[in-house]
Amino acid sequence: MKKLFFPFIGTLLLCPLLWAQQTKVSASRPDGHAPIHIMGDHLHAKGELMFSYRLMTMQMQGLLLSSSAVENNEVFKDYMAAPQNMTMHMHMLGIMYAPSDKLTMMLMGNYTANDMQLETKMNMSFETRSKGFGDVSLSGLIHLAKFKRQKAHATLGFSIPTGSLNQRGSTPMNSDSRLAYPMQLGSGTWDPYVGVTYLGQSDKTSWGLQTVFKSRLGTNSEGYALGNTWNLTGWYAVKVNKNLSLSGTLYYTYSGRISGKDAQLNPMMMPLFDTKNSGRKQVDLGIGSNYFISEGSLKNLRFAFEVKLPLSQRIEGIQMKHNWCGMLGLQYAFAGH
Secondary structure, three states, rough: HHHHHHHHHHHHHHHHHHHOOOOOOOOOOOHHHHOOOOOOOOOOOOOOOEEEEEEEEEEEEEEEEOOOOEEEHOOOOOOOEEEEEEEEEEEEEEEEEEEEEOOOEEEEEEEEEEEEEEEEEOOEEEEEEEEOOOOOEEEEEEEEEOOEHHHHHHHEEEOOOOOOOOOOOOOOOOOEEEOOOOOOOOOOEEEEEEEEEEEOOOOEEEEEEEEEEEEEOOOOOEEOOOOOOOEEEEEEEOOOOOEEEEEEEEEEEEEEEOOOOOOOOOOOOOHHOOOOOOOEEEEEEEEEEEEEEEOOOOOOEEEEEEEEEEEEEEEEEEEEEEEEEEEEEEEEEEEEO
């Protein structure tokens, strides 16, 4: 995978040397914003306000041990139940406001619904569900540098632990069981994060790089902490016409292991109750499009879509296999760029 990922990043870094005709990066074009999965990719001009809505669906099916598929009979040697598939639907609302040209504030919240199908050692199938509001994040995007058709900014923010850690459901073992770590709705900790984003643009194309690191402060009320995360993303977009652009993106995601444990989760019951089965390194390919309305009564309204497909998954212990993740989005800016 390194043979694919790093040449792609190298190509992005060379792009600024190949195109340099206009004086600044323009957001008033379909590829003026990054693919919809990428958050905090752009700043706004002083006084601008933008609202966004995103709907994400993620599908997981089957189990992996490290990077290889593992069957139920292998799981049942150590656990009483095995997850079969899981679907996540997440609704995200965001607000961006620029008090100055060099600072944009961003507030984001979400509502999540999870559905997991499981099978027991005795061939009994059952289902667990969780839903509710997740953690809220607040961040500032800070201008760092501007060059000819290139610019960079930093992101400083933190996640506020508003999501529930006590999602419960009925299982064959207990009618009121605490659900697995991935079924909970928040981290339970205050999580600071820092990132840097680079943007470049030519007459017909745009590109970018973004890296974001998130840390966990202490342990939550249930005695555990999710692992730190690190994301590295590179994208390239082509402007098809004044309204439409197409994009390709590579996503690298690192998620550390859970530390501590929830005393209500018996690690012998199923893999997702056992913290040794946590931590992941993954590379995804994203294919998407942005549609930008540049005139008329709906000027500055954007429609976006992207689907992410895993290219490589390497996990700690036994975890669910990611199949695909899709996102639809709407963005509307008042005052325009």
